[in-house]
Amino acid sequence: MRIATWNVNSLRARADRVEAWLDRSDVDVLAIQETKCKDENFPWDLFERLGYDVAHFGVSQWNGVAIASRVGLEDVERTFEGQPTFGKEEADAVQESRAIAATCGGVRVWSLYVPNGRDRNDPHMQYKIDWLGVLKDQAASWLATDPDAQVALVGDWNVAPRDEDVWDIDLFEREQATHVSAPERAAFHAFEEAGFADVVRPYTPGPGVYTYWDYKQLRFPRREGMRIDFVLASPALAARVTGASIDRQERKGKGASDHAPVVVELA
């Protein structure tokens, strides 16, 4: 079985590329982030044509997460328990479409689009830290209930957990950039402490290996990227992993997403 995660940065703008990739990648499950559409604008036909069931959660032009599967799509859940809300004013805080789950071929898959943070001192950063904290507590509780649970927490984590996960850590520190701060890294590592493992890095070691390259400033041709898209697996699922890859090719050419797909192979 093959499971993939991909921040497509608008599904409608990239429908042809996503369909072509899905057709040739031979994945059984694809978790998608940043569909950037509401359910009523979602391209359901694209997945139907290729034989995938799909569930989507999108409430505005922002965020949007989906799971496509050809090995079953059961017990779909939109948002996790206690998922924090966000709004510029407290009065308009809403539940954003950043998390959707489904059981696919016996694996509980969560497609996650972690809040960006925007700036180390922006309220969005506290939202990001809280969001990750509540999700971690939930994920830990699932393992406490069933230590043998096969759970995949996949998506755009918007955290670069190690210095080698950005092209120039000195620059990021000078600029007090997001994604590399101590609280963000601690929030990410808490998942590892709870028993979840990054199952991709062992097969795609750095430095210089990334999943995202900004559109600006020729970041991709300059090989200046960030590793921020991860598949974190519970112990029972991690034990099944036989390989993983980052499809850097898909970042090339006109009309590419700024993120590459990440694929995990299971025995």
Add this chain to the structure above:
DNA sequence: ATGTCGCCCATTGGGCGA
């Protein structure tokens, strides 16, 4: 270079988010 994208509302540009 504040260097690129994609969305929306609106209307050939501005605002927002990443």
